[in-house]
Amino acid sequence: MTTPQLSALSVPQAFDLSGRxxxxxxxxxxIGRAIASRLAEAGASVGCADVVPDTAEETVDLITAAGGTAWSQPVDVTDRVAVDALVADAVARHGHLDVMVNNAAIITDSLVLDTSEEDLDRVMAVNFKGVFFGCQAAGRVMKEQGSGSIINLASGAIDIPTPGLITYSAAKVAVAQLTRTLAVELAPFMVRVNAIAPGWIDTPMNERHARRPDGSVDPEKKAEYVAQRSKVSPMGIPGEPDDIAFAALYLAAPAAKFVTGVVMRPNGGSTMPI
Ligand SMILES: NC(=O)c1ccc[n+]([C@@H]2O[C@H](COP(=O)([O-])OP(=O)(O)OC[C@H]3O[C@@H](n4cnc5c(N)ncnc54)[C@H](O)[C@@H]3O)[C@@H](O)[C@H]2O)c1
Known part of the structure; x- marks a missing residue:
């Protein structure tokens, strides 16, 4: 789907994803749920994929209850064949694919010297290979179409060497470089490839620091942790999933038609590389 000259679009049209x-x-x-919801609210039909199928189904229910269009598909992003099938299914349903958001990731906490080969392989498989497979599958379709926007989730951890986060941050650095490389490779085909590197966002991923031994979240511990993490950014506030969803909406929308190879950093000012 080609984008008209922006000068011909109103602000709502520049952010409209109807038919996409x-x-x-x-x-x-x-963050994935927030992105799926906002893309649907902007008019896109959204395939909600997750390794935990019930949760993807819940996201679909939320989107449809709000008047949007979505479908769910179970997928483990480490399985290349399954990721290819996810993209093929979207194209079979709608005839095209306009936006691919490679958001799924996991996190483990261990110092370099304590990291097991198993953890290294697991995090790299989900956080880098999973994104790589998503880029390949969507990129092939979009190159043929001559249009599309791929959005990869990196992390603020690409800028700050953080003790205990080596597997996660190394995979995210690789995601950033994949993004920039693919952006150059697909630019002649009008396919844009960008990344978002969020600062600290209050999501279930970060609740691991406030879990009790039985797995439930301790609200007091969580509040303490959120307050502590908020101080990391000059703005002194925690990020919310919608801070990232609106960044993704921009990158997906006609408004960003001249934007590719960018690593956006919605992070309250935590890092400001030139
Ligand atoms: N929360 C933050 O502070 C933060 C900061 C920077 C970057 N990010 C990135 O944003 C993205 C979303 O993070 P979040 O905080 O919402 O995480 P989350 O853990 O709350 O959600 C991740 C989702 O990915 C799914 N998933 C995990 N492994 C999968 C697999 N193999 N195949 C398919 N789905 C799988 C999970 O089931 C879950 O629904 C991730 O890429 C994360 O690295 C998050």
Whole structure:
């Protein structure tokens, strides 16, 4: 779907995704759910993919209850064949794919010297190979179409060497470089490839620091942790999933037609690389 000259569009038109088709991985909760919801609210039909199928189904229910269009698909992004099938399914349903959001990720906490080969492989498989497979599957379709927007989730951890986060941050650095490389490779085909590197966002991923031994979240511990993490940014506030969803909406929308190879950093000013 080609984008007209922006000078011909009103502000609502520049952010309108009516008739567009999007797929979001890790759409069952947190940032992925917010992105799927906002893309649907802007008019896109959204494929909600997650390794936990019930949660993706819940996201679909929320979107349809709000008047949007969505479908769910179970997928483990480490499985290349399954990721290819996810994209093929979107194209079979709608005839095209306009937006691919490679959002699914996991996190483990361990110092470099304590990191097991198993953890290294697992985090790299989900956080880098999963994004790589999503880029390949969507990129092939979009190159053929001559249009599309791929959005990869990196992390603020790409800018700050953080003790205990080596597997996660190394995978995210690789995601940033994949994004920039693919942006150059697909630019002649009018396919845009960008990344978002969020600062600290209040999502289930970060509740791991406030979990009791039985797995439930301790609200007091969580509040303490949120307050502590908020101080990390000059703005002194925590991020919310919609801070990232609106960044994704911009990158998906006609408004960003000249934007590719960018790593956006919605992070309250935590890092400001030139
Ligand atoms: N929350 C933050 O502070 C933060 C900061 C920077 C970057 N990010 C990135 O934003 C993205 C979303 O983070 P979040 O905080 O919402 O995480 P989350 O853990 O709350 O949600 C991640 C979702 O991905 C799904 N998922 C995990 N492994 C999968 C797999 N193999 N296949 C398919 N789905 C899988 C999970 O089931 C879950 O629904 C991730 O890429 C994360 O690295 C988050």
């Amino acid at each position: 088709v999007a797929v979001v991985t890790g759409a069952g909760r947190g």
